[in-house]
Amino acid sequence: MSALETLTPPKEGQRIEINNGRLTVPNQPIIPFIEGDGTGPDIWRASQRIFDAAVRLAYGGKRRVVWFEVYAGEKANKSFGSWLPEDTLRAFQHYVIGIKGPLTTPVGGGFRSLNVALRQLLDLYACVRPVRWFEGVPSPVKHPEWVDVVIFRENSEDIYVGLEHPSQSPEAKKLIEFVRKEFGWKVRDDAGVGLKPMSPFGTKRLVRKALRYAIEHRRKSVTIVHKGNIMKYTEGAFREWGYELAREEFGGQTVTWDDVQKQHGGKVPAGKILIQDYIADVTFQHLLTRPKDFDVIATGNLNGDYLSDAVAAQVGGIGMAPGGNISDHHAVFEATHGTAPKYAGLDKVNPGSLTLSGVMMLEQLGWNEAADTIIKGMEKTFKQKVVTYDLARLMDGAKEVKTSEFATAVIDNMA
Numbered sequence: 001m002s003a004l005e006t007l008t009p010p011k012e013g014q015r016i017e018i019n020n021g022r023l024t025v026p027n028q029p030i031i032p033f034i035e036g037d038g039t040g041p042d043i044w045r046a047s048q049r050i051f052d053a054a055v056r057l058a059y060g061g062k063r064r065v066v067w068f069e070v071y072a073g074e075k076a077n078k079s080f081g082s083w084l085p086e087d088t089l090r091a092f093q094h095y096v097i098g099i100k101g102p103l104t105t106p107v108g109g110g111f112r113s114l115n116v117a118l119r120q121l122l123d124l125y126a127c128v129r130p131v132r133w134f135e136g137v138p139s140p141v142k143h144p145e146w147v148d149v150v151i152f153r154e155n156s157e158d159i160y161v162g163l164e165h166p167s168q169s170p171e172a173k174k175l176i177e178f179v180r181k182e183f184g185w186k187v188r189d190d191a192g193v194g195l196k197p198m199s200p201f202g203t204k205r206l207v208r209k210a211l212r213y214a215i216e217h218r219r220k221s222v223t224i225v226h227k228g229n230i231m232k233y234t235e236g237a238f239r240e241w242g243y244e245l246a247r248e249e250f251g252g253q254t255v256t257w258d259d260v261q262k263q264h265g266g267k268v269p270a271g272k273i274l275i276q277d278y279i280a281d282v283t284f285q286h287l288l289t290r291p292k293d294f295d296v297i298a299t300g301n302l303n304g305d306y307l308s309d310a311v312a313a314q315v316g317g318i319g320m321a322p323g324g325n326i327s328d329h330h331a332v333f334e335a336t337h338g339t340a341p342k343y344a345g346l347d348k349v350n351p352g353s354l355t356l357s358g359v360m361m362l363e364q365l366g367w368n369e370a371a372d373t374i375i376k377g378m379e380k381t382f383k384q385k386v387v388t389y390d391l392a393r394l395m396d397g398a399k400e401v402k403t404s405e406f407a408t409a410v411i412d413n414m415a
Helices: 039-061 074-078 086-095 114-121 172-181 200-216 236-248 259-261 280-289 301-313 352-365 366-384 405-414
Strands: 018-019 022-024 030-034 066-069 097-100 126-132 148-154 221-226 254-256 272-281 296-299 322-326 333-336
Touching: 018 039, 030 039, 030 086, 039 352, 039 366, 039 405, 074 221, 086 097, 086 114, 086 259, 097 352, 126 200, 126 301, 148 200, 148 301, 148 405, 200 236, 200 272, 200 296, 221 236, 221 280, 236 254, 236 272, 254 259, 259 272, 272 280, 280 301, 296 301, 322 352, 352 366, 352 405, 366 405
Parallel strands: 030 066, 030 097, 097 333, 148 296, 221 272, 221 296, 254 272
Antiparallel strands: 018 022, 126 148, 126 322, 322 333
């Protein structure tokens, strides 16, 4: 790693290595973290205590995480005059795995989103969002227990790359004139305009990761979600490239609905993963009315954004939804909600999203015993109706606790 200019790495611990395409994780890995803005420090302190306790309990002190604080957002801007210092990117790149709390998006100039910037600069092309229900957590639907879906959202393409120009700008006018002349497209003079790039490369590496996950975790299906009935050469192509990848690289492990109907009497053969596709708007409806039909979803950036939050609402909201931004090897796990600045420093908010993102991180390290220990503690805590205010106000007979007290309850219930 090139020398850090503003940060001092820990003297203890070792970096995670990438050897022959696999992670080599030491017993004391150095993990960079960003505590986040607003309520970030509160939920980070609670979650870190849970992580450390789970690792101690699972491995009897033989393993531990060596935490390395790096900076982004308001704290970075105040201390270093930059919303996203180069040292933060260098640290995430060098140490391979990291985790972060919620970040404020700067108003006005600069990054359109610090989260998007991190994903693009580190090429974290897959946003992975596993969503499941914990017994005892209030839900607006009748059967939240039917929800158990993992969404793979493509991070590097689609409209989130920000290839756009504002209404009446010279650039917009130039682009409008070009597409009128070259393609005969009818675009209003005063329109804001943008490009929506989707490529075989970006699509296939996302679908590949989703299929590998499904195989490794013994999932039953991968659903390609798209709006290809309207946008045939971007969304529709996403669908075709996804099927193509499945045929080329996973032909012996997957089966399509057509093959199921024609060759297998309407039943998916044992040991095969069903690969299917749904139109995006139909997916919204079916995730609400029959979520058991979905297992792993692979979709584009915008569709994945909407779907992730919509399905999270069924299990208690995005405060209960973890997330990880992952490349072939590098990963930054994150709370999926906002900073909630009016609650900053009040020790009040639900740390669930960040805590469960840490569970994903531990699984990425191969420390499944520690990850399972946290899940056990959370399951028991929710069954006891020990929750923070956001869930307590929706429950009868709940015991409302502070963020730090919730962490203590989870730790006590892990034993």
